Amino acid sequence: GESVGLHLPTLSVQEGDNSIINCAYSNSASDYFIWYKQESGKGPQFIIDIRSNMDKRQGQRVTVLLNKTVKHLSLQIAATQPGDSAVYFCADRQWTGNQFYFGTGTSLTVIP
């Protein structure tokens, strides 16, 4: 089955530093990827997405990098703020399917 994993379950960064959250996926048929942020007691919030025909996409303070060769996805958060503290998930979709596969999540803690 699909395996979407994260390299580290927890990550602590100083306020103002940049954060990098990594994700590995196993299925080469995955063609679309999303990063989500989930705060305690809330549903996952869409952050940014990327299609497999791209290797980089930027949003507001966030950048997603996709390396299809090694099936690796990363989320970079610039100038991390306390409000960025949350669990971050990556999710992928296979072009043949109508479902997303989610990683287990990385808990990001921002230290003031």
Add this chain to the structure above:
Amino acid sequence: TGVTQSPTHLIKTRGQQVTLSCSPISGHRSVSWYQQTPGQGLQFLFEYFSETQRNKGNFPGRFSGRQFSNSRSEMNVSTLELGDSALYLCASSPSGGLRELFFGEGSRLTVL
């Protein structure tokens, strides 16, 4: 407005059944359901598009769902078990090709 789920919290006992409701973002025709637990993360239940179930995850037949003509969706769990305690998340997507999945805040089910 975003994806709306109800109820937000509920407590049931083993053997009972429960129905959860989801109203997608206006104009979104695809609705997906996920179960989130601390140990398993987000697990796909099913996805509906235009009142048709397009995909189903690996859950027993006690888990069922449906979608109405206005795209609103319900899921039902019968003969509840303790292990069904979880956060049930609904997500909607704007297009037939599943992408940009937007989640509601979830329904927290506790089975006693």
